[in-house]
Amino acid sequence: MTPTTSAARILELRGITKSYGSVTACDAVDLTVDAGEIHGLLGENGAGKSSLMKVLLGLIRRDAGTVLVRGEQVALDSPQEAAELGIGMVHQHFSLISGLTVWENVALGDTGAVNKQAVCAEIAEVAARYGLPVDPEARVDALAAGERQRVEVVKCLRRNPQILILDEPTSVLTQAESQELFAVLGRVVQEEGRAVILISHKLAEIVQATDRVTVLRKGSVAFRAVTAETTAPELARQMVGRDVSLHDEAAALGMLPVRKTRTAERGAHDRQPPVLRLAGLTVEKGGVKVLEGVDLTVGAGEICALYGVEGSGQAVLGEVLAGLLAPTAGTVEVAGRRVDMSRPGALGKAGLGIVPEDRHQSGVVLDMSVTENLTMKSLDRLSGRFLLRRRAMHSEARRLADEFNIVAPSLDAPVRSLSGGNQQRVVLARELSGHTSVLVAAQPTHGLDVGAIEDMYARLRQAAADGVGVLLISTELEEVMALATWIAVISSGRITGALPVSDATPERLGMLVGGEAA
Amino acid sequence: MSVLDSTTTILASGVRLTVPLAFAACGEYIAERAGTMNISVEAMMLGAAFTSIATASATGSATVGLVAGVVTGLLLGFVHGNFSHRAQINTFVVGLVLNALVLGLTSYLITTNEFVSHQVHMLSIPLLQDIPLIGKPLFSERWPAFLLLALIPLTWWLVERSRWGLELRAVGENPQAADVTGIKVNMRRRQALLWCGALAGLGGAYLAVGEVGSFNQNMTAGRGYIVIAAVIFGAWRLGRTMLGCLVFGLSDAMRLALPALGVTLNAQLLVAAPYLLALLAMLLFTTQHREPGALGRPFERGST
Numbered sequence: 001m002t003p004t005t006s007a008a009r010i011l012e013l014r015g016i017t018k019s020y021g022s023v024t025a026c027d028a029v030d031l032t033v034d035a036g037e038i039h040g041l042l043g044e045n046g047a048g049k050s051s052l053m054k055v056l057l058g059l060i061r062r063d064a065g066t067v068l069v070r071g072e073q074v075a076l077d078s079p080q081e082a083a084e085l086g087i088g089m090v091h092q093h094f095s096l097i098s099g100l101t102v103w104e105n106v107a108l109g110d111t112g113a114v115n116k117q118a119v120c121a122e123i124a125e126v127a128a129r130y131g132l133p134v135d136p137e138a139r140v141d142a143l144a145a146g147e148r149q150r151v152e153v154v155k156c157l158r159r160n161p162q163i164l165i166l167d168e169p170t171s172v173l174t175q176a177e178s179q180e181l182f183a184v185l186g187r188v189v190q191e192e193g194r195a196v197i198l199i200s201h202k203l204a205e206i207v208q209a210t211d212r213v214t215v216l217r218k219g220s221v222a223f224r225a226v227t228a229e230t231t232a233p234e235l236a237r238q239m240v241g242r243d244v245s246l247h248d249e250a251a252a253l254g255m256l257p258v259r260k261t262r263t264a265e266r267g268a269h270d271r272q273p274p275v276l277r278l279a280g281l282t283v284e285k286g287g288v289k290v291l292e293g294v295d296l297t298v299g300a301g302e303i304c305a306l307y308g309v310e311g312s313g314q315a316v317l318g319e320v321l322a323g324l325l326a327p328t329a330g331t332v333e334v335a336g337r338r339v340d341m342s343r344p345g346a347l348g349k350a351g352l353g354i355v356p357e358d359r360h361q362s363g364v365v366l367d368m369s370v371t372e373n374l375t376m377k378s379l380d381r382l383s384g385r386f387l388l389r390r391r392a393m394h395s396e397a398r399r400l401a402d403e404f405n406i407v408a409p410s411l412d413a414p415v416r417s418l419s420g421g422n423q424q425r426v427v428l429a430r431e432l433s434g435h436t437s438v439l440v441a442a443q444p445t446h447g448l449d450v451g452a453i454e455d456m457y458a459r460l461r462q463a464a465a466d467g468v469g470v471l472l473i474s475t476e477l478e479e480v481m482a483l484a485t486w487i488a489v490i491s492s493g494r495i496t497g498a499l500p501v502s503d504a505t506p507e508r509l510g511m512l513v514g515g516e517a518a
Numbered sequence: 519m520s521v522l523d524s525t526t527t528i529l530a531s532g533v534r535l536t537v538p539l540a541f542a543a544c545g546e547y548i549a550e551r552a553g554t555m556n557i558s559v560e561a562m563m564l565g566a567a568f569t570s571i572a573t574a575s576a577t578g579s580a581t582v583g584l585v586a587g588v589v590t591g592l593l594l595g596f597v598h599g600n601f602s603h604r605a606q607i608n609t610f611v612v613g614l615v616l617n618a619l620v621l622g623l624t625s626y627l628i629t630t631n632e633f634v635s636h637q638v639h640m641l642s643i644p645l646l647q648d649i650p651l652i653g654k655p656l657f658s659e660r661w662p663a664f665l666l667l668a669l670i671p672l673t674w675w676l677v678e679r680s681r682w683g684l685e686l687r688a689v690g691e692n693p694q695a696a697d698v699t700g701i702k703v704n705m706r707r708r709q710a711l712l713w714c715g716a717l718a719g720l721g722g723a724y725l726a727v728g729e730v731g732s733f734n735q736n737m738t739a740g741r742g743y744i745v746i747a748a749v750i751f752g753a754w755r756l757g758r759t760m761l762g763c764l765v766f767g768l769s770d771a772m773r774l775a776l777p778a779l780g781v782t783l784n785a786q787l788l789v790a791a792p793y794l795l796a797l798l799a800m801l802l803f804t805t806q807h808r809e810p811g812a813l814g815r816p817f818e819r820g821s822t
Binding site for chain 1: 632679680681682685688691692695696697698699700703810811819
């Protein structure tokens with residue numbers, strides 16, 4: 001399984017360095033990939049995995065280092081050159097164009113006249129060879145996340161690449177779909193002698209699917225191993241740079257098996273009086289129901305999770321609860337009162353706090369100060385009608401910063417200058433200040449490092465212990481299993497099931513995510 | 519004047535007023551599908567109208583004037599493209615400045631120069647022009663009008679069937695994805711603006727050396743904005759965009775014909791009619807969410 005002869009060596013990166021301003025994304029990274037292997041590239045967010053792959057695809061220029069493809073030095077100045085060298089990538093985001101049909105997307109990047117019949121025939125051929133059914137005439141925006149992924153893979157394989165890069169391919173997939181994908185990748189390397197680079201931060205799938213693994217940490221190679229000769233805890237240690245012992249951390253890193261935590265034993269069946277109740281919530285976008293009749297209740301002092309894969313409608317529900325999107329039908333009740341969803345700020349006034357999924361866009365104002373960000377929701381209380389009372393704002397900000405351990409150069413510094421974890425704490429502190437009875441946390445740990453994830457888990461538990469009803473919207477199975485007392489599963493915009501965590505197993509949740517009742 | 523005659527007259531003037539809009543709308547349509555909300559289409563039309571008359575006067579040939587108009591449009595498209603899709607300056611600001619600049623420049627030049635009137639000749643299709651009611655309006659025109667018969671299908675084919683058009687649509691929908699696929703996003707957008715400039719230039723020149731035969735100050739009078747409204751009215755589909763041009767052309771013709779028909783209405787109020795219609799159309803049709811996903815959004819690599 002681990003060819004080491006130089007004849008099989010298809011790709012060699014030597015001393016790749018790339019900096020953005022003062023930040024070094026990749027620092028003298030070496031990487032070798034052989035034909036016929038799946039090579040895992042493991043690392044936390046910001047470890048430099050994506051920058052390295054962008055260099056390899058010709059999307060960004062390296063500052064230093066050489067790239068050898070089949071033993072020959074190459075320049076890699078443009079995506080076109082990378083494609084000619086047989087390097088192809090299955091992108092996670094930003095790659096399919098939703099206004100176009102499947103075959104048009106597949107044909108993009110070709111040269112010469114557009115020949116629909118030929119493209120469609122090739123799609124059918126690739127689809128049949130790998131067992132990846134796709135409809136070439138369908139418009140991409142009408143496809144579910146799993147189908148889009150298949151289109152991505154078909155598009156990439158049709159180019160007949162010798163080196164196939166997959167960037168976090170399973171984040172939008174159900175467990176069954178992930179297994180299918182890995183089966184396809186197995187055929188691609190074993191029967192056809194291609195090489196696959198699998199980028200992931202999930203240990204379980206690296207251990208399961210790869211032949212060799214390279215671990216990046218803070219832009220440098222921290223560890224290299226033959227996968228069969230190492231273990232998940234060892235990889236976790238190398239990825240984080242220290243021992244991973246806490247269960248929460250292990251869960252955050254995706255180290256299976258999932259264990260149940262104390263929340264599970266706390267009598268999940270006696271539900272608390274509801275503080276958030278959604279009834280028949282429906283959202284239509286361009287004639288498509290992206291949410292359909294969602295019913296959900298969250299009790300005071302409990303953490304209820306809404307689990308699903310990307311594109312399942314989670315993000316839409318998050319937008320509705322952030323007040324960014326008005327539902328087409330249905331009602332939202334906070335603390336027993338119905339909220340008029342057409343009025344801006346109504347949810348906040350009713351006592352609902354939200355940690356939005358995209359914190360840079362709707363969570364904080366990056367270029368405003370920590371103080372301003374912390375107090376912008378309680379200005380009614382802290383300031384007059386026309387004039388700001390800066391002293392009151394400052395003392396409130398000081399109190400929140402102390403309580404939530406926000407590390408900032410100064411409370412007048414722009415939020416942009418804070419680390420991701422501290423930015424997230426600013427959001428959380430603001431949303432929990434005042435008379436919050438419900439907290440909605442949408443993908444609260446996306447993009448955070450392990451320490452910050454741990455802290456976020458502790459704070460969500462603390463909020464629940466203080467009597468706040470927490471709705472955790474997450475795509476991370478391990479996260480919902482570790483935190484929630486109740487887990488509702490959303491698939492294609494509908495709740496397919498809800499169960500106490502004591503009854504939940506990865507298999508049952510996987511079935512529900514796939515749209516099947518468990 | 520009989521009812522039949524006056525209908526024919528209004529139709530004929532409506533079609534004549536539609537032709538320059540239709541040329542420019544073919545261009546604007548392509549620019550917008552590539553993601554540029556090109557408001558300098560007004561400058562392209564007005565500038566081309568001026569240079570076409572100036573060139574025709576200097577060379578004695580209306581056809582050469584027509585070509586000069588196309589070149590002027592191309593030039594303005596080139597300038598706009600390089601400012602907004604190379605130097606990354608806000609495309610609306612570039613458009614506004616170009617519109618103001620061309621209006622000022624042509625207004626000045628027309629007062630300091632004398633131009634001889636020139637007009638391209640008429641072309642009437644035998645037999646077809648004898649059809650009652652629609653024969654004259656549709657088949658007896660200044661000859662460049664018939665270019666539309668080729669340019670509209672060509673524009674459609676380019677966008678829907680050619681690789682260039684496929685890449686153009688990709689660039690207008692999702693420039694990041696197009697870039698990842700290896701398409702030169704800003705180059706495609708500049709090319710779309712060139713096509714837009716050439717066709718808007720043809721439209722403006724047609725107005726001057728085609729219909730009127732001379733140039734007067736601000737002679738396009740906001741027709742470029744009507745073209746933008748027509749593309750929105752058409753919900754970014756070519757056929758409906760052309761229909762929009764016809765609707766606006768006909769309403770303009772009605773405005774001109776009403777006094778002759780004995781209806782007395784305030785002329786200034788009637789000038790506003792096409793714009794009111796455009797507003798109404800946008801209110802009714804923009805709910806369809808068919809606009810290019812990245813319309814008006816600049817693209818710079820690495821700024822996702």
